[in-house]
Amino acid sequence: MPQTQPILALKEVYVSYGSVRALKGVTIEAQEGELVALLGANGAGKTTTLMAISGILRPRSGSIAYRGHDLAKMKSDAIVQLGVMQCPEGRHIFGALSVLENLQMGAVSRKDRQSIQQELERVLSLFPILKQRIRQTSGTLSGGEQQMLAVGRALMARPSLLMLDEPSLGLAPLIVESIFNVIQQLHNQGMTILLVEQNARQALLVANHAYVLETGQIKLSGKAEELRTNPEVQRLYLGG
Amino acid sequence: MTTFGNLLQQLINAISMGSSYALMAIGLAMVFGILRLINFAHGDLIMVGSYTVLFLQLAGAPFWVAALVGIAATTLAGLIMERVAYRPIRGAPAIDMLLTSFAVGIFLENVAILIFTPISRAFPAPAVMTQVLQYGALRISSLDLITTGVTFISLVLLTLFVTHTKVGISMRAVSEDSLGARLTGINVNTVIVAAFAIGSMLAGVSGLLWSARIGKVDPLMGFYPGLKAFIAAVIGGMGSLSGAVLGAYILGFLEVLFQGLLPASLAPFRDAFVFLALIVLLLFRPNGILGRPDTEKI
Numbered sequence: 001m002p003q004t005q006p007i008l009a010l011k012e013v014y015v016s017y018g019s020v021r022a023l024k025g026v027t028i029e030a031q032e033g034e035l036v037a038l039l040g041a042n043g044a045g046k047t048t049t050l051m052a053i054s055g056i057l058r059p060r061s062g063s064i065a066y067r068g069h070d071l072a073k074m075k076s077d078a079i080v081q082l083g084v085m086q087c088p089e090g091r092h093i094f095g096a097l098s099v100l101e102n103l104q105m106g107a108v109s110r111k112d113r114q115s116i117q118q119e120l121e122r123v124l125s126l127f128p129i130l131k132q133r134i135r136q137t138s139g140t141l142s143g144g145e146q147q148m149l150a151v152g153r154a155l156m157a158r159p160s161l162l163m164l165d166e167p168s169l170g171l172a173p174l175i176v177e178s179i180f181n182v183i184q185q186l187h188n189q190g191m192t193i194l195l196v197e198q199n200a201r202q203a204l205l206v207a208n209h210a211y212v213l214e215t216g217q218i219k220l221s222g223k224a225e226e227l228r229t230n231p232e233v234q235r236l237y238l239g240g
Numbered sequence: 241m242t243t244f245g246n247l248l249q250q251l252i253n254a255i256s257m258g259s260s261y262a263l264m265a266i267g268l269a270m271v272f273g274i275l276r277l278i279n280f281a282h283g284d285l286i287m288v289g290s291y292t293v294l295f296l297q298l299a300g301a302p303f304w305v306a307a308l309v310g311i312a313a314t315t316l317a318g319l320i321m322e323r324v325a326y327r328p329i330r331g332a333p334a335i336d337m338l339l340t341s342f343a344v345g346i347f348l349e350n351v352a353i354l355i356f357t358p359i360s361r362a363f364p365a366p367a368v369m370t371q372v373l374q375y376g377a378l379r380i381s382s383l384d385l386i387t388t389g390v391t392f393i394s395l396v397l398l399t400l401f402v403t404h405t406k407v408g409i410s411m412r413a414v415s416e417d418s419l420g421a422r423l424t425g426i427n428v429n430t431v432i433v434a435a436f437a438i439g440s441m442l443a444g445v446s447g448l449l450w451s452a453r454i455g456k457v458d459p460l461m462g463f464y465p466g467l468k469a470f471i472a473a474v475i476g477g478m479g480s481l482s483g484a485v486l487g488a489y490i491l492g493f494l495e496v497l498f499q500g501l502l503p504a505s506l507a508p509f510r511d512a513f514v515f516l517a518l519i520v521l522l523l524f525r526p527n528g529i530l531g532r533p534d535t536e537k538i
Contacts, residue, residue, distance in 0.1 A: 054422075076422040077425045077426060077428070085423075085425070088420065091420075092419055092423065093417075094421075095417075096416050097412060101413075104406075105409060105410065105413050108406060109425035153424065157425060
């Protein structure tokens with residue numbers, strides 16, 4: 001397999017909450033334009049991994065390299081400025097702000113006023129429902145609409161690496177489908193995506209590569225189609 | 241005087257009192273919304289501003305120059321407070337931040353006592369602030385009108401700021417969901433500094449009007465209005481800006497109401513009745529009028 005320099009490389013990352021060790025030497029790589037899925041049970045360390053990349057949690061040791069920058073030493077807003085954006089689990093949209101204001105906040109780290117407007121139009125064409133609700137207080141949106149807003153807000157940063165944490169959690173099947181459609185579209189446009197999903201079946205269908213985390217360590221990794229047929233993955237994460 | 245005239249006069253009085261508290265309460269609510277810090281030293285900023293204005297006037301500066309420099313000094317004091325006292329303990333438990341704010345307040349008061357002595361000095365307010373305007377039977381102090389007008393303008397500007405500027409919207413975003421804000425790329429530091437700057441500036445404006453009202457300046461003068469502002473912010477719902485303003489006016493109205501209703505023998509205990517009413521209110525609305533239950537964020 002031809003290997004180019006990965007755009008994102010976590011090397012032996014350790015993260016602790018007090019005395020609880022959440023990540024025990026995690027090594028993950030993503031090539032530019034790849035869709036990488038991060039799978040695993042609850043508490044395996046998937047969200048912790050994303051929070052370490054986003055600069056919210058500081059690794060005790062190890063490095064997180066993104067295009068030559070060590071994210072482990074950078075502040076969260078500087079990381080977003082590099083183009084590394086996370087759409088977190090539980091959405092974390094600003095409920096008291098309008099839909100438009102939420103989207104504007106997604107572009108807060110950008111200086112280019114002109115293209116922010118273009119981004120806004122692009123996001124609204126991706127999620128037409130948000131256009132109808134643009135002046136509405138976002139706390140009044142339905143769960144599915146809030147998830148679209150969270151993804152839309154992340155896209156407003158025009159990320160070069162988009163991290164999505166459980167984007168389909170608790171949503172109706174139809175909405176899950178449309179969210180995955182958008183993920184597929186973004187992937188086709190060449191965006192590098194790191195996807196955390198409990199819906200392993202769906203994730204392995206769209207991903208190029210996948211990593212399986214178990215109690216803070218990488219248990220398995222490989223091409224998505226290989227993992228799909230891996231008996232252990234089938235038994236543990238695909239329900240047979 | 242007619243009953244109507246009397247009512248109108250009391251109403252203006254209540255609005256003016258509420259306005260003074262509102263300008264103070266906004267700063268408290270802003271900082272609390274973002275840092276979960278109850279800044280008990282906020283009231284002492286008034287004192288910093290008032291002494292600055294006093295000495296500049298004694299040195300011969302015209303009032304408006306002294307006033308502008310005084311507001312700038314208050315803003316600067318608030319920023320120094322943030323940098324020196326609160327930034328090092330950012331992220332510490334709320335109780336640590338609360339105790340630090342007491343320490344900052346006590347420190348400022350004692351430095352003022354050392355420099356200026358505890359004796360109060362007369363505050364030279366310009367004539368335009370001390371006039372009594374007479375409309376028929378109605379007597380209105382110009383200070384009440386100025387306080388109300390200045391507060392109204394400040395509130396309009398503040399509203400425009402938090403709804404139309406990047407920093408203003410960021411401020412609301414951080415106070416709503418600080419993790420979401422950091423993940424979105426908001427520079428939380430900028431937002432915190434802006435909150436201290438704006439809150440302190442409004443405290444400076446309020447302090448100026450307050451000194452003109454009480455006519456004197458002393459090292460402990462900020463304690464009482466600071467406490468009232470805190471109460472206003474609690475009634476309104478700690479952290480909510482519109483709540484703080486609403487709470488301030490409710491407090492102003494209750495004070496004037498009890499002042500008017502209580503028999504002469506009970507009038508000295510006005511504040512006790514006001515606080516009793518507030519306790520009852522908080523029994524029914526524990527998070528304040530516009531406050532939301534503080535859902536724990538991970």
